[in-house]
Amino acid sequence: MSFSDDSAVPGQFTLVLHSHLPWLANHGRWPVGEEWLYQSWAASYLPVVEVLNRLADDGFHDQLSLGITPVLAAQLDDPHCCASMHTWLADWQLRACAATASPDPVRAEAGRREFVAAATALDDFETRWRHGAAPVIRALAGAGVIEVLGGPLAHPFAPLLDPRLRRFSLSEGLADARARWGFDPAGIWAPECAFAPGMEDEYQRAGVRHFMVDGPTLHGDTALGRPVGDTDVVAYGRDLSVSYRVWSPKSGYPGHAAYRDFHTYDHETGLKSSRVTGRSVPGDAKKPYDPDRVDAVIDRHVDDFVDHVRRRLQAESERIGRPALVVAAFDTELFGHWWFEGPRWLERVLRRLPEAGVRVGTLAQAAQNGFVGDAVTLPASSWGSGKDWRVWDGPQVRHLVDLNAEVTETALDTVTKLLEGGRGERHRVADQILRETLLTVASDWPFMVSKDTAAHYAVQRAHTHAHATREICDAAMRGRDADAARLAAGWQRADNLFAGLDARRLRVTDSGGRAGRTGGDG
DSSP states (O other): OOOOTTSOOSSEEEEEEEEOOOOOTTSOOSSSSHHHHHHHIIIIIHHHHHHHHHHHHTTOOOOEEEEEOHHHHHHHHOHHHHHHHHHHHHHHHHHHHHHHTOSSHHHHHHHHHHHHHHHHHHHHIIIIITTOSHHHHHHHHHHTSEEEEBOOTTOBOGGGSOHHHHHHHHHHHHHHHHHHHSSOOSEEOOGGGOBOTTHHHHHHHHTOOEEEEOGGGGTTOOSSBEEBTTSSOEEEEOOHHHHHHHHOTTTOGGGOTTSBOSSOOOTTTOOOOBBOOOTTOOGGGOOBOOGGGTHHHHHHHHHHHHHHHHHHHHHHHHHHTSOOEEEEEEEGGGBTTTBTTHHHHHHHHHHHHHHTTOOBOOHHHHHHTTOBOOOBOOOSBOSSGGGSSHHHHSGGGHHHHHHHHHHHHHHHHHHHHHHHTSOSSOOHHHHHHHHHHHHHTBTHHHHHHHTTSSHHHHHHHHHHHHHHHHHHHHHHHTTOHHHHHHHHHHHHHHHOOOTTOOTTHHHHHHTTOOOSSSOSOO
């Protein structure tokens, strides 16, 4: 089988974006904390949504599968975060305005550019986002331009969890999606693409129809989705040949000399006014960012990516003897926050692909269009270093693994006894114990330690939530009901997330039922 270069290529290309940040509200501001949320919101979520809105207005549909974790969705809908984001955007504009008066011509020029960008972002935020992201996401899904992927409630590294908490986190995450967006996502982004044998059965019982793994989990054969085990749940693998065209730290597009540098700040204004210049060039030697140098580079990278997708689809289709699927997957925050020019590249790629004869579709469409092969048995895996679990259970994070196990056991034992002793009503103390437990076991904390990115902050966060779990459990088990209720209410006010979490559903998930698909606060 062969295909000419100027004809439509066989198969389908699917782009998957994974949007996630840990819960940051009221847990520090700078250099790690809420600032991380507002930077990502301004630089990635606003422009990526704007790209999708323009595509929808122009009649494009089924452009990508967009994963949004429940913990990020909660922040993008949180009243405190929305108000603080508005303030942050105004502060950005004020800093830019001050920079325009600088005698330094580089700083002044950066200020003028950033002032316009901040004004645009403020207008967009005030028009679309002031009441949270849920209406924005519902509109995109309703327009048919995206498929929305859900996920477990607080982004845990699921294979290391007690199965009871793992099933509960998944069912509550799906319940949160339905309550927030009004529909049940057909697919999920499994946190860290992490998998352990047997999880496919839990997915099927929860109503999940497809999920993402990394390419090596499918032994590099990602040309089709694969049902897992004896289930109908399909695993889709990330094609590393295509994904690394963008993502590779050594040769990926964002490292081009002309693009704006992510790491180098002007410390007087907080603005970024340098270009990459060179991969080994120190920050103080980087050259000023020049927007006029960028447009042609973006076009070259768009052409290169589209050509690579075409050739990959042709090669994979010839290899398997039928039209193939190519899936590229990235963190959403890459586009804009880490790679300033990323949203422009993204829009041009999505417009160029169909012009080049490439069918673009979502993961849900891949199943509908028959891009599914024979069943497989998947190994324990992730998309982390080594494609195994070492980032989350290696020696340097053993203290967090032990902490998670201890806190989880304490929490589940306490919640089980509280529910057994109750009369079937909503149990707010049990609810809060599970909230704090899920925040304790978030996959972000060991990742940040293993990668040495704000490791102290990560350890502090894990222990803060572990302390909250322990002290509520201790009061509850000692029969100090008033103290337990006071502590639970205080910790709930501190974070104010996942109001719909209902500990009573832990008993349903324990029995293997489909809990959490109705949503609501109970």
